[in-house]
Amino acid sequence: MKSKLLYLLISISLIACNNEESLTFETLTVSNDTCENCTLVSIEIPKALGRNKLSETINIALREEIIALLNFDEESNANSIKGATEAFIKDYEELNVKFPEESMPWEAKIYGTILFENKDVITIKLESYIYTGGAHGYGTNRFLNFDIINGAELDRQDLFKNEDKFKAFTEIIFRKQENVPADATINSTGFMFETESFYLPDNIGYTDKGLLLFYEPYEIASFADGPILLTIPYTDANTFLKFAIKP
Structure with missing residues (x-):
């Protein structure tokens, strides 16, 4: 039993050292x-x-x-x-x-x-x-x-417990930020989502302020509009994240 415990402690120590080096x-x-x-x-x-x-x-x-x-x-x-x-x-x-x-x-x-x-x-x-x-x-x-x-x-799908639920939640925030009426199609104000359906960008990253969603120029709007950014605070995003971040 002692040898197994010692092996476990050594393994944890090695992992910690490797992470610190990483x-x-x-x-x-x-x-x-x-x-x-x-x-x-x-x-x-x-x-x-x-x-x-x-x-x-x-x-x-x-x-x-x-x-x-x-x-x-x-x-x-x-x-x-x-x-x-x-x-x-x-x-x-x-x-x-x-x-x-x-x-x-x-x-x-x-x-x-x-x-x-x-x-x-x-x-x-x-x-x-x-x-x-x-x-x-x-x-x-x-x-x-x-x-x-x-x-x-x-990859993007690796970030979420349930990507579909996060997408549905994000669409509500996106519509509020970009002034898209809740009862209108997602492209009603000039966006260019394919098939008239909201989707997440491939570009998503962790920041100190929250989870950042970055839509490339041309991805959902004209080049002149530039990139579209949406930051979701971790207090809201953590419910959906596999890696919850302490605010």
């Missing part, structure tokens, strides 16, 4: 040499330290997000941030050779910060601005959530 970060910076008519790439993100599952999960998730953001022609085989940066610059150079008078230098700025963390969950916010020609670039935010204990990335 929350240690350094800044990873990737940029290229700039010139007057050159493509600009500037990346600054947190890099998780330590050889454990959580650190590996966080670093892989960030790497994959950045590779996707820099993948212009969707044919890149880059498997690293550096490789994706080089491919992004090469794509512009090839386009500039074909259309030298029409192509403006491209730009990619990506900045990551630790938005929220406690003993159970950590959220990393990834801000990006990508310009690859045209009238304007595209800026957005991505929120990556991680289960600290299990070292796993959390």
